[in-house]
Amino acid sequence: MKFTDELRQKADPIYEAIFGHPFVRGIAGGSLSGEQLAHYVRQDFQYLTVFCQVYGLAISKSTRREDIEFFNEQIRFILDSENHPHRNFAAVSGHSMKELEQAATLTPTARNYTRHMLYAAHSGTLGELLCALYPCPLTYWEIGLRLKEEVRPDDSHPFREWIEFYADPVVGDICREFASRIDRLAADAGAAERARMEDHYLTSCRMEYMFWSMAYDLEGWPV
Numbered sequence: 001m002k003f004t005d006e007l008r009q010k011a012d013p014i015y016e017a018i019f020g021h022p023f024v025r026g027i028a029g030g031s032l033s034g035e036q037l038a039h040y041v042r043q044d045f046q047y048l049t050v051f052c053q054v055y056g057l058a059i060s061k062s063t064r065r066e067d068i069e070f071f072n073e074q075i076r077f078i079l080d081s082e083n084h085p086h087r088n089f090a091a092v093s094g095h096s097m098k099e100l101e102q103a104a105t106l107t108p109t110a111r112n113y114t115r116h117m118l119y120a121a122h123s124g125t126l127g128e129l130l131c132a133l134y135p136c137p138l139t140y141w142e143i144g145l146r147l148k149e150e151v152r153p154d155d156s157h158p159f160r161e162w163i164e165f166y167a168d169p170v171v172g173d174i175c176r177e178f179a180s181r182i183d184r185l186a187a188d189a190g191a192a193e194r195a196r197m198e199d200h201y202l203t204s205c206r207m208e209y210m211f212w213s214m215a216y217d218l219e220g221w222p223v
């Protein structure tokens with residue numbers, strides 16, 4: 001079995017928990033509050049900024065031109081395309097993107113997740129770095145596919161744009177690009193590095209679940 005298939009299998013209970021998470025159910029049912037949506041977008045805007053920074057670190061660890069090109073394209077994808085789902089949530093929340101893009105303190109969970117990615121990137125190999133990033137596109141691609149199938153959103157669905165963005169085959173292609181690189185790097189890695197790759201991947205899957213909870217519960221710092 002491919003390394004990425006093994007990882008997906010090990011993380012299956014976490015994926016199932018994500019599909020059933022009240023925020024994801026709220027996207028399906030169109031039943032999230034303006035505050036929950038705005039809290040999500042404020043934090044996710046900054047999360048994606050760190051994601052671009054980590055792609056920069058991935059470039060610095062790459063020797064193959066095809067890899068440098070892929071990471072470069074992915075930075076452009078975040079900057080040019082991934083603002084569409086944010087705009088969908090912002091519009092429904094009644095806030096402008098200008099407002100939600102203002103620097104805000106990272107919540108404990110957003111801080112934890114972004115520091116986890118930065119740590120994996122700074123301390124690890126390219127394979128370790130990619131394993132910390134991969135649950136980001138993969139969980140959203142699978143959420144998109146499931147919600148599209150389940151809801152079959154039409155024009156009257158408030159989150160049609162969000163669902164169709166992540167269910168688009170382009171996101172599936174990105175996931176396959178990640179998987180082929182991770183599988184190639186895992187084949188060349190020793191047992192200790194592969195164990196770190198798995199640990200980073202599973203941690204990010206758990207962080208994805210917690211990110212949804214952070215938004216749903218309007219998490220902030222207790223003091």
Ligand SMILES: Cc1ncc(CO)c(N)n1
Binds near residue numbers: 047048135136137208
């Ligand atoms: C936290 C998080 N995970 C994944 C994605 C998908 O890119 C996102 N925008 N935010």
